[in-house]
Amino acid sequence: KQEVTQIPAALSVPEGENLVLNCSFTDSAIYNLQWFRQDPGKGLTSLLLIQSSQREQTSGRLNASLDKSSGRSTLYIAASQPGDSATYLCARRGTSYGKLTFGQGTILTVHP
Amino acid sequence: EAGVAQSPRYKIIEKRQSVAFWCNPISGHATLYWYQQILGQGPKLLIQFQNNGVVDDSQLPKDRFSAERLKGVDSTLKIQPAKLEDSAVYLCASSLGMRGAHNEQFFGPGTRLTVL
Numbered sequence: 001k002q003e004v005t006q007i008p009a010a011l012s013v014p015e016g017e018n019l020v021l022n023c024s025f026t027d028s029a030i031y032n033l034q035w036f037r038q039d040p041g042k043g044l045t046s047l048l049l050i051q052s053s054q055r056e057q058t059s060g061r062l063n064a065s066l067d068k069s070s071g072r073s074t075l076y077i078a079a080s081q082p083g084d085s086a087t088y089l090c091a092r093r094g095t096s097y098g099k100l101t102f103g104q105g106t107i108l109t110v111h112p
Numbered sequence: 113e114a115g116v117a118q119s120p121r122y123k124i125i126e127k128r129q130s131v132a133f134w135c136n137p138i139s140g141h142a143t144l145y146w147y148q149q150i151l152g153q154g155p156k157l158l159i160q161f162q163n164n165g166v167v168d169d170s171q172l173p174k175d176r177f178s179a180e181r182l183k184g185v186d187s188t189l190k191i192q193p194a195k196l197e198d199s200a201v202y203l204c205a206s207s208l209g210m211r212g213a214h215n216e217q218f219f220g221p222g223t224r225l226t227v228l
Contacts, residue, residue, distance in 0.1 A: 041222075049216070096211050102154025
């Protein structure tokens with residue numbers, strides 16, 4: 001069974017702190033790994049997508065890395081802001097036509 | 113460009129009642145997905161359509177859930193009869209296609225279903 005696990009389940013930090021969200025997957029066969037953000041009452045917004053041939057992707061204050069050999073991905077958020085408060089989900093795709101398998105998410109709260 | 117539209121946004125029903133959700137994907141997107149997201153969990157794929165054909169419905173509880181995309185554009189997901197454990201957010205997503213760069217998925221806002 002392909003499983004995706006996210007740690008921690010919830011995280012509360014003061015504004016300005018740098019933080020790391022973790023995602024691990026049991027099947028090392030991977031096509032790409034995607035990080036999403038979900039705000040309450042809203043759908044998912046794609047943040048970063050890392051292809052299996054890549055080690056990391058960056059967008060603004062966000063950096064996502066992928067280590068296929070260890071089955072792990074991390075999302076690094078620099079200088080966190082209250083507006084970053086949301087649920088962050090990672091999703092693994094095993095093949096180019098395969099479905100997304102999601103982790104259970106990390107609820108992030110950044111307080112002023 | 114308009115995003116994925118879903119309605120209703122919220123629905124409250126009693127167990128054993130029926131309910132239907134509607135999704136209109138981004139124009140030109142051939143692939144449409146329905147996900148179920150139970151509180152505290154990640155989304156789980158229920159069914160995937162390519163145009164008006166079903167690609168994957170392996171996790172759809174077919175005794176009570178049904179979905180259709182008759183004209184290859186918008187889609188409906190129905191639950192009949194509903195159970196308490198069906199309480200969840202139902203997300204619709206669409207993508208240009210199924211492979212490679214074409215399968216980047218765009219999500220709608222979801223329908224929150226509460227079964228009492």
